[in-house]
Amino acid sequence: MxxxxxxxxxxxxxLILQYMKYDLKELAPRALYITADHTWFYSHTxxxxxxxxxxxxxxxxxxxxxxxxxxxxxELKNIYDGLPEMRVxxxxxxALDIYxxxxxxxxRAISYSLAGLSFREYLAFAQGVTFDPLTIEDIRxxxxxFSLSVLxxxxxxxxxxxxxxxxxxxxxxxxxxxxxxxLEQVINAIVDTDLAYIASYNAGTAVKVKRLLGxxxxxxxxxxxISELARKIGIHRESVYEYIYQLRDARLLNILAADGKGxxxxxKPDKIYLENTNLAYAIxxxxxxxxxxxxxxxxxxxxxxxxxxxxxxxxxxxxxxTIEVGGKSKNAGQVKELESYLVAADDIETGLGTKVPLWxxxxxx
Numbered sequence: 001m002x003x004x005x006x007x008x009x010x011x012x013x014x015l016i017l018q019y020m021k022y023d024l025k026e027l028a029p030r031a032l033y034i035t036a037d038h039t040w041f042y043s044h045t046x047x048x049x050x051x052x053x054x055x056x057x058x059x060x061x062x063x064x065x066x067x068x069x070x071x072x073x074x075e076l077k078n079i080y081d082g083l084p085e086m087r088v089x090x091x092x093x094x095a096l097d098i099y100x101x102x103x104x105x106x107x108r109a110i111s112y113s114l115a116g117l118s119f120r121e122y123l124a125f126a127q128g129v130t131f132d133p134l135t136i137e138d139i140r141x142x143x144x145x146f147s148l149s150v151l152x153x154x155x156x157x158x159x160x161x162x163x164x165x166x167x168x169x170x171x172x173x174x175x176x177x178x179x180x181x182x183l184e185q186v187i188n189a190i191v192d193t194d195l196a197y198i199a200s201y202n203a204g205t206a207v208k209v210k211r212l213l214g215x216x217x218x219x220x221x222x223x224x225x226i227s228e229l230a231r232k233i234g235i236h237r238e239s240v241y242e243y244i245y246q247l248r249d250a251r252l253l254n255i256l257a258a259d260g261k262g263x264x265x266x267x268k269p270d271k272i273y274l275e276n277t278n279l280a281y282a283i284x285x286x287x288x289x290x291x292x293x294x295x296x297x298x299x300x301x302x303x304x305x306x307x308x309x310x311x312x313x314x315x316x317x318x319x320x321x322t323i324e325v326g327g328k329s330k331n332a333g334q335v336k337e338l339e340s341y342l343v344a345a346d347d348i349e350t351g352l353g354t355k356v357p358l359w360x361x362x363x364x365x
C-alpha cells in the first residue's frame with residue numbers, strides 16, 4: 001500500500017493516471033481508478049467497492065483524494081488485511097498524517113511526498129532542457145563548473161525570475177496568465193476544503209486561518225509574536241499555534257527552528273516562511289525580493305528532505321554548512337569566520353570560491 005502526499009496543484013492525480021496508463025501496461029485492465037469524493041460513495045463503502053473489484057479479477061486499486069472519505073484509514077486497513085493480493089495506491093492532501101488516522105497504517109502503508117517543481121524540473125518541464133540533480137556538496141565544491149555547463153544550454157536568470165513567480169506547480173502548463181489566479185484558487189481550496197475535511201474547519205474558522213496566512217505573508221520571513229497574532233485575528237494563543245502548524249502540514253508555510261532546537265507544535269517557531277515563492281506573488285503583487293530569495297532557498301532544501309535550522313550567524317544551516325543569502329553584491333563579511341559557509345547570491349550567472357549563484361540551489365532535486 002502506497003500513499004502519495006503533496007500540495008494541491010502538484011499533479012498527484014496526473015501522476016496516478018500516468019502510472020495506470022504507462023507503467024501498468026498489461027495490468028491496466030486489472031486496475032481501477034476511483035475518486036474518494038465521488039457520488040458513488042453516497043451509497044457504497046470503499047471496502048465493498050474494493051471487494052467487488054477483487055471478485056471481478058481486479059488486483060490494483062488507485063484511490064484519489066482518500067482524505068475526503070469518512071473512516072478512510074479503517075477501511076484501507078481492512079482492504080490491506082482482507083485482500084492481500086490487492087495493490088493499493090492512494091493520494092491525499094499534504095495536510096493529512098496517514099499514520100495518525102483512527103486505524104494503524106504505520107506497518108501497512110509507505111508514504112511518499114510529491115513536492116512542487118524544483119528550478120531544474122521547471123527547466124525540463126517548461127523549456128525542455130534537462131540536467132542531472134546536484135547535492136549540496138556538489139554545489140560547494142564544483143558550483144562554477146556546473147554553472148558553466150548550464151550556460152552552454154541557456155541563460156538561467158530570465159528563467160529563474162519566471163520560476164520564482166509562476167513556476168513551482170505544473171499548472172504553469174495551462175499558461176502564465178492563468179497561473180496566479182489558479183494559485184489563489186488552490187490556496188482557497190486547501191483552507192476551505194482540505195483542512196475542512198481533515199481539521200473539521202467551519203466557515204468561521206477558515207476565515208480566521210486565511211487572515212492569519214495574510215498577516216504572516218505580509219512580513220515573511222516572519223518572527224512570530226504569538227500574543228500579537230492572537231490579538232489581531234481574535235483567537236486564543238493555542239489556536240494560533242494549531243493553525244500555524246496545520247498550514248505547515250498543508251504546505252502553505254515552512255517553519256524554521258534555531259540550530260539545535262527541534263520543532264514542536266507546543267513551541268513558538270523562530271521564523272515562518274511561505275512554503276514557496278509563488279504564494280508570495282499570489283498574495284501580494286510586489287513581494288520583498290530579499291524575502292523571495294530566502295523563501296526559495298529554504299523551500300528547495302526542505303524539499304530534498306534536508307534538515308535545515310536557523311544558525312546564530314547567517315540565514316540557514318544545512319548539512320553542516322552555513323548559508324548566507326543576498327543579492328549579487330552580497331559578500332561573506334558576516335560568515336567568513338565560520339568553518340564551513342556559502343554565500344548564495346542572486347542575479348549572478350556564475351560564482352567564485354564560496355560565492356554561489358542562488359539559482360543553482362534549484363538543482364538539488
